[in-house]
Amino acid sequence: MIVVAFRSARQGAAVVPRRAAAAQRRAAARLRRAVPNFYSLSMRARRVGLLWAGFSLAALVSIALVLRRSDRLSDLHIYHGALADLRAGRPLYEYVADNGGPFTYPPFAALVLWPITALPLGVVEALWLAATCAAVVAIAVPVGRALAAGHTVAPARRPDQGAARARMSTPVLVAAVATILMLSAPVQSNLRFGQVSIFIVLMALLDGTAAPSRVRGVLIGVAAAIKLTPLLFVLYFLACGRYRDAARASATFVACGALALVFLPTESLTYWAGTVAQTSRIGNLASLGNQSVHGMLLRLGMDERSLPLVWAALVAGICALALLRARRLAGQGHPGHAAVLVGCATVAASPVSWTHHQVWTVLAAMLLVGSVGVTRRLAGVALLASMVLSLGAVLGPVSTRPGVQFLFENARTLGVGVLCVAGFGAVAVVAGRPGPPATSRRAWLRAAVASLGVLAFFAVQPLPAGADPTFKAYRLADVANPRYFFVCRGPVECVRYGTDAPVTFDTRSEKTKVRVNGVVADHVARLDYHSAPGGPPRTIPLLAAYPGVRTFSFRSATMVHGRLVAYAADGRPLAEYADELAAARSPS
Structure with a gap:
């Protein structure tokens, strides 16, 4: 009995610390739930x-450059001078x-920008850069809020945990x-040119993601x-059944135009009677900076009769699917994803989408990176890379096929077009539970095969080279003009310049092009x-x-893969020049 009592006493003494430890663990768990993890x-x-330090450094360096x-700020100078x-x-x-x-x-833009003439240009x-x-x-x-909402669905065991994680991750994602x-x-281009495009994107995004109110649609x-271009958001409001928002947006647009008509009647009539349709005033629409569908078709060399019909059909299909x-x-x-998708459709549909217009594409790429699925995330990374780097310039030396050149140099157009059609991968925009390793490996394999298939497709295409927009x-x-015809001036000098060779020429490199004259x-x-x-x-x-001499002159973006061929009257080739063109210094 004494032994049994002694054992019972020992067991009872051991139970007390275990119970105390369990109680302490429960108390600590309650404390963790009640008080935030200050280390985290x-x-x-x-x-x-x-992240904000990185942003500030990038902003300061960009402004300094x-x-x-x-x-x-050449575009800002245009606003000021005009x-x-x-x-x-x-x-x-x-x-x-x-x-x-x-x-x-x-003309309403002139009214909005009018105050800049009251201040010194410096x-x-x-103020504009700031x-x-x-x-x-x-x-x-x-955009950070949209990403935070997508990152917090599956891992949370309770709704309040999901909301808490969204609140905690939002500052990181915004930064x-x-x-x-x-x-x-696009943002670097807005800074460089002093462009208004960044503010247009801001107004459209804020209005497109705003909560219901009596002023939604005004921006x-x-x-x-x-x-x-933001007029496409009116169709988006109609497609969503937001008829009052569409009405407010339309009424505001008309009211702004009427206000400009009152204060600037001559300019309003000039603009709406013809200037609005003169897209050629904006610049060379076939240049690589214009990453719209219209610009891509121009670089394809489509004839003038077919171009309007093909462009209208493609734009109508892209916009309809995007809406x-x-x-x-x-x-x-997911109003943030929806607004960004409509913004991307404006980039694809506009006749002119310069680099500073393409902020929407960067936002879409980041939302893709934050979505579920290997394919979508890889697509987001690829699209984001094309928006940070110029793939045509970076990868041009390794792409000897014109189709691959076309792919790289029109990557932004093709990417935004696919995005409008796919819509962030059929609305799979939230992060889910990670799949098993075998599923992930299959996803990576499918993505790799699809990428190689795209490259192979473009490699065999006999497309006109996009390298000479x-x-x-x-x-x-x-x-x-001595800038275009620089090898010789006048008949005597040009006769002396020529030799017995079929073609005698020289090249001159400039910042964005190479000129050939001979x-x-x-x-x-x-x-x-x-x-x-x-x-x-x-x-x-x-x-x-x-008299007695014929000359020629042309320009191209690059001569790396160029070839000049001279023919006789019977169609027989007389001479070919490729190495001489390739030796021309590439523009910086």
Whole structure:
């Protein structure tokens, strides 16, 4: 009995510490649930601080680089100069800046920008750069929230945990979005040119993601009155059944136009009666900077009769699918994804989508990276890479096939078109539980096979090379310009310059193009330039500029894969020049 009592006492004594330890663990668990994990909070705060420090550094370096440029804020200078002319009584749409740029926006934009003429240009430049950086931060807020909502669905065991994780991850994601956005080509382009596009995106995004109110839709109307592309959001409102929002946006757009008509009647009539349709005033629409569907078709060399019909059909299909996808996204509680998708459709559909218009594409790429599925995330990474880097410039030296060149140089157009059609992968926009390793491996394999298939498809395409979007052959009226015709001036000098060779020429490299100028022998009947293997040739005009001598001149973005071929009257090739063109220094 004594032994049994002793054992019972020992067991009882051991039970007490175990019960106490269990009680302590339960108390600690209750404390963790009641009080935030301050270590995690401090780690998160450090991440947020580092990200914002990176954003600030990127912004300061970008601004410093912009201010060092001789052509800094050129579009802002156009706004300032055009409005100064308008205040002096000269026509707004006849203004031409020193760089040849005109004022291209609706007259209401002139009213909005009117205050910049009341300040010295240096002050306007500083305020504009600061406002552009602030707009980047403001854009990052709704996009970061959309990403945070997508990252917190599956892992949370209780609804309150999901909401808490969303609140805690939102600051990190907002800072990350702002930093990446600042480093992207579209924002850098907005800073460099002093563009209004970043503010148009901000207004459209805020209105597209806003909660129901009596003023929702007004910002869209104002943005469309400054730049017409946000009008697509009116169709988005109608597709979603938000008829009052569509009405408010339309009424605001009309009211802004009426206000401009009252204060600027002549300019309003000039713009809406014809200037609005003169897209050629904006610049060379076939250049690589124009990453719209229209620009891609121009680079394909489509003839003028077919171009309007093909462009209209493609744009109608892309916009219709994008609006349907956006409606479904909005209905499933993803207004941020829906608004960004509609914004991407404006980039694809507009006749002109310069780099500074393509902020929407960067936002879409980040949302894709934050979605579920290997394929979608890889697509987001690829699209984001194309928006930070110029794939045509970076990968051009390794792409000898014109189809692959076309893919790289039109990656932004093709990417935004696929995105509009796919709609973030059929609304799979939230992060789910990770699949088993075998499933992940199969997903990576499918993505790799699909990527190789795309490259193989474009590798065999006999597409016109997208490497020469700046191609232009000069005519007889251009002979007087020494920039285009630089090898010889006058009949005696040009005769001496020519040799017994069928073609004698020289090259001159500039920042964005290479020029070729020379003379041809009497027995040369035709001169063709092939910009890349597989592409159709360009016939170079042979100009009888001086008695007894014929000269020629043309330009192209690069001569790396160029080939110049001279033909006799019977079609027989006389000479071919490829190494001489490839030796020309590539533009920086």
